[in-house]
Amino acid sequence: MVAAVPFEEKTDEQKAITEMVRQFADEQILPNAERYDHADEFPEAIVEQMKELGLFGVTIPEEYGGMGLDLTTYVMIVEELSRGWISISGVINTHFIGSYLLMKYGTEEQRQRYLPKMATGELRAAFSLSEPELGSDVQAIKTTAKDVGDGFFEINGQKMWVTNGLRSGLVFVLVKTDPDAQPAHRGMTCFIAEKEPGVHENTGEHAGLTVPPQIKKLGYKGVESTELVFDGYRCPAANVLGGVEAGLNRGFSQMMDALEVGRANVAARGVGIAQRALELALRYSQERRTFGKPIAQHQAIQFKLADMATQVEAARLLTIRAARLKDAGERSDMEAGMAKLFASEAGRFCVEESFRIHGGYGYSKEYEIERLYRDAPLLLIGEGTSEIQRMVIGKKLLERHRI
């Protein structure tokens, strides 16, 4: 029973893997993140090592070449990677969501075709809902797919903010297949759109899909965010997620289910960045002296440290609870929303407090906290803004406590 497991407890396997990932973050990510961030360069060497460690297949079942671990272990890994640099977790997040969709909704043929290559990281996945005119309001999607009758659907429209939009070889894309459906979500389908990794103008069987230059961002650098332009792109009917019979016009609920695990993932990123901000503050506050003593000896600074540490712990517990519920097959929409809301706000809070503790040096690119300060706000937006999480939590609360 889920609730009986003490939250702090990790299985031996979880301990081993999180220690391994922490060491990887300490040795490979943290010493290099600043360089990649400042140059906005894709961290190819780090990603290659992640492939070797099997991190692209953490949750993919062993029969398809992955490690077959659960969401709880996955969020523990994401925390450690994000403590190093949230862009690294960005490289695997949409990939993880794509593999979740295949495992839960894909046909056996789709699983066999994609999961083994995804488990090694040879094939990477993106996840695409947002468009230039919408993010929160997913039902307003305008991109369409039309059955053109020869075993293909033709996709037309523009997608926005696609993380891994250039280097991925697969995009799980939600589009409108029945424009007249009421409500609109009953007329949406998830397609598995294949593309050539790293190519801006796709040709041949992937013609009609263009990837414009990557969007320039405040933070979350290194991992690309792009638009995707579909203009007469032909997608085989066999690439409707789950097959035409089971998957046509069922995409909205599939994607919303995937967002639940995506939210646990973003929550874990919030925990990781908050944890790192706390570590930096603990170190700096014991080194920096004012008025004859380390600033850590001023009560006002200790209170900041205390508040940060409390937020980190609470965020971690909420995140693990949401993941455990999902692993136990229970509904976790509200819990994932709470974890995402709290942990992303905790990330922002801890980063800002750590930034204040660094005084003027926090504003210098010589100090790591400067990067965290630019990275943290993304977590308030991606996988649903804080306002949207509150809407989800409020709605679920009323559903569960109807009088």
Ligand SMILES: Cc1cc2nc3c(=O)[nH]c(=O)nc-3n(C[C@H](O)[C@H](O)[C@H](O)COP(=O)(O)OP(=O)(O)OC[C@H]3O[C@@H](n4cnc5c(N)ncnc54)[C@H](O)[C@@H]3O)c2cc1C
């Ligand atoms: C770096 C980055 C990477 C991303 N990666 C991906 C990706 O891989 N795939 C993908 O599909 N998307 C991705 N996104 C898009 C992201 O999911 C959206 O930006 C997000 O959902 C918010 O949508 P929006 O930007 O259109 O804001 P809007 O929906 O326009 O919202 C604007 C503001 O209004 C508020 N708001 C909206 N509706 C309500 C309401 N009903 N009540 C109260 N307030 C409301 C919002 O909270 C927000 O404050 C990414 C975004 C960024 C910045």
